Amino acid sequence: MAHIALELPTIQNWSCHNCGGCCRQHAIYITDAERERITAQGWHDLPGWPVERGVIVREGSRQRLATREDGACIFLDEQGLCRIHARFGEPAKPLACRVYPYAFHPAGAGLTVSLRFSCPSVARNLGRPVTEQVTDLQALAQAVLPANYAGMAPPELARGQRVTWERLLEGVDALDGMLSVPHVPLGVRLQRIAVWTGLMEQAPLAALREEQLAALIELLYAESEARVSSERAAIPSGMGLRLFRLAVGQYVRHDTFARKPTWRDRWDFVWWGVRFARGKGLTPTPHPRLKAVAFTDLAGTFGLVTPEMEALLTRYLRVKVQGLHLCGRAAYGESLFDGIRSLLLVISVVLYVTKWIASSGGRIQWTLDDLVEAMTIVDHNHAYSPALGTSSSLGRVRLLNTTGDLPRLLNWCGL
Ligand code: SF4
Structure with a gap:
C-alpha cells in the first residue's frame, strides 16, 4: 500500500x-459492491426482522441504506449501536460510515484531513489526538482517494485567480496564523481576516512571484490590523439582517435527512424562508431541537462569549482551514477567500442558533453546551447541503461581504 502524505489537524481529538x-x-449512499455485501449478510433470516423491511432503497441511479420511520438508519439497534458493526465488524460497514466524521481533501502532492463538527465528539474535542490515528487514517485515505488526486488543480485563491498549490497553501497558512494570534479577541481576529481578504483580492495574485506574495500577505495584514482597530463594527443593515436570517433558515434545515423531501417539505422550506426574511413574530421550527421563539428575543444578548466558547469557535475554524474544508471540491467550488467568508457567516449563524437553543429552553443566558449543540446542527449542513451551494446562497455571502455586513453580523451576534 503506497504511503500518502497526510496533513493532520494537530489541535483536534x-x-x-x-x-x-x-x-x-x-x-448513507452505497456502491454496488457494498449492496451485494450487505444483501449477502442475511438480515431477513434473523429472528424478528420484519419480512417487509428491505435494507436497501433505490433512488434513481443511486442506492442507499433503508431508514426507519423516524429517519434513522435501519441498522441502528435499540442501544444506539450499528447492527452491521456488531455482527460482522467495522470493515463490513459502508465506506461512508467508516470515514465519518473525517473528510479528506487533495492538497498538491498529499491530502489534508478535516473533521465534521456535526459529530458531538468532534465538537467537544473528545478522544484520541488525531495525530495518533495515522495508521487508520492512511487506510481510510487509500479507500477514498480519487485516482488522479495528485494531478488535481488547486482551488482558486481569490475568485478568478488561480495560483499554484504552493501559493494556495501559503494563503492557507496565513489564514491559520491570523486565526491563532494570541491575546486578541476572536471577533477582532475575524474582522481583520475580512479586511485582509478584501485587500488581497485586489492584487494580481496569479502574477506575483513567491516572495512578492509573502511580502503582500504581511503588508496587507499590517494594514488590516490598523483598520480594524479604528473601525469596530456597526449595526448590520436591514438588508444584511434579512439575508442573514435567510441563511440561518437554510443552516438549520433538516434537508439532508434520510428520506426524500415531499411536496409538503418543499412548501415548508419556501414558507419558512418568507418568515425568516420578515423576521417578525415567532420563528418557524425547521429543526426538532429548535422551538418557536420570538425573533426579537434572538436579537438580544445572551451573555459574553466565554474563553471556552472562543476556543471551540477558533478550533472549528482552524480545523476547517488547515483541512481545506472551505473551498474547491470540499465546498461548492469556492475560492479560498470566498470560503473563509462563508465560514465567517457560519460563526454568526452558530452564535444565533446558540441563542435559539437557550431560548428554546426558556433561558436568557447561553452556555458552552448550547454552543456545542448549535455547532453540530449548523456544521451538518455547511459544505454539504445542496441548498447552501446554489448561486443565490453563495451570492448572498458575497453581497454581505460587499455591503460590509459580514463583520457587523459577527459583532451583532456576540463576538
Ligand atoms: S455522531 Fe460521532 S460520536 Fe456519535 S456515533 Fe457518530 S461518529 Fe460516533
Whole structure:
C-alpha cells in the first residue's frame, strides 16, 4: 500500500462515543459492491426482522441504506449501536460510515484531513489526538482517494485567480496564523481576516512571484490590523439582517435527512424562508431541537462569549482551514477567500442558533453546551447541503461581504 502524505489537524481529538447521532442524520449512499455485501449478510433470516423491511432503497441511479420511520438508519439497534458493526465488524460497514466524521481533501502532492463538527465528539474535542490515528487514517485515505488526486488543480485563491498549490497553501497558512494570534479577541481576529481578504483580492495574485506574495500577505495584514482597530463594527443593515436570517433558515434545515423531501417539505422550506426574511413574530421550527421563539428575543444578548466558547469557535475554524474544508471540491467550488467568508457567516449563524437553543429552553443566558449543540446542527449542513451551494446562497455571502455586513453580523451576534 503506497504511503500518502497526510496533513493532520494537530489541535483536534476524536474517538467515537456511540451516540448514534450520525446514524440518525445521514442518508448513507452505497456502491454496488457494498449492496451485494450487505444483501449477502442475511438480515431477513434473523429472528424478528420484519419480512417487509428491505435494507436497501433505490433512488434513481443511486442506492442507499433503508431508514426507519423516524429517519434513522435501519441498522441502528435499540442501544444506539450499528447492527452491521456488531455482527460482522467495522470493515463490513459502508465506506461512508467508516470515514465519518473525517473528510479528506487533495492538497498538491498529499491530502489534508478535516473533521465534521456535526459529530458531538468532534465538537467537544473528545478522544484520541488525531495525530495518533495515522495508521487508520492512511487506510481510510487509500479507500477514498480519487485516482488522479495528485494531478488535481488547486482551488482558486481569490475568485478568478488561480495560483499554484504552493501559493494556495501559503494563503492557507496565513489564514491559520491570523486565526491563532494570541491575546486578541476572536471577533477582532475575524474582522481583520475580512479586511485582509478584501485587500488581497485586489492584487494580481496569479502574477506575483513567491516572495512578492509573502511580502503582500504581511503588508496587507499590517494594514488590516490598523483598520480594524479604528473601525469596530456597526449595526448590520436591514438588508444584511434579512439575508442573514435567510441563511440561518437554510443552516438549520433538516434537508439532508434520510428520506426524500415531499411536496409538503418543499412548501415548508419556501414558507419558512418568507418568515425568516420578515423576521417578525415567532420563528418557524425547521429543526426538532429548535422551538418557536420570538425573533426579537434572538436579537438580544445572551451573555459574553466565554474563553471556552472562543476556543471551540477558533478550533472549528482552524480545523476547517488547515483541512481545506472551505473551498474547491470540499465546498461548492469556492475560492479560498470566498470560503473563509462563508465560514465567517457560519460563526454568526452558530452564535444565533446558540441563542435559539437557550431560548428554546426558556433561558436568557447561553452556555458552552448550547454552543456545542448549535455547532453540530449548523456544521451538518455547511459544505454539504445542496441548498447552501446554489448561486443565490453563495451570492448572498458575497453581497454581505460587499455591503460590509459580514463583520457587523459577527459583532451583532456576540463576538
Ligand atoms: S455522531 Fe460521532 S460520536 Fe456519535 S456515533 Fe457518530 S461518529 Fe460516533
